[in-house]
Amino acid sequence: MEMLPMLIAIVDDDPAVRESLLDLLEVSGYSAVTFASARDFLASPRIPEMHCVLLDISMPGMSGVELYKELNRRQIVVPVVFMTGHAQDGLIDEAKRAGICLSKPFVGNQLRAAIEVAVK
Incomplete structure (x- = not known):
């Protein structure tokens, strides 16, 4: 039986970032799907299929x-890799406490490594 590729959600308000990450x-x-906002992601019926966000x-x-925090409140367990280009220090610190945080721009190897760590 053929293994399906992992499904990765990209949640970013910048369309250029979403498109470049989708291609990468x-x-x-x-396999990847994109969302322009957190609300769009939360409205998706595909959340249970996600391997990583x-x-x-x-x-x-x-x-x-x-x-x-909302995913945790809803008891939705999915690995998350945070990304930032210019977040406030408090948000970056909070994200780092929650898991993996990449600073934009990053290269493909960094992204792949972060996903692999997150899903283990």
């Missing part, structure tokens, strides 16, 4: 850290 993940052998820390509306 697909070239790396992952790449989550921008600073987004309008609900931040990545707030989304992480």
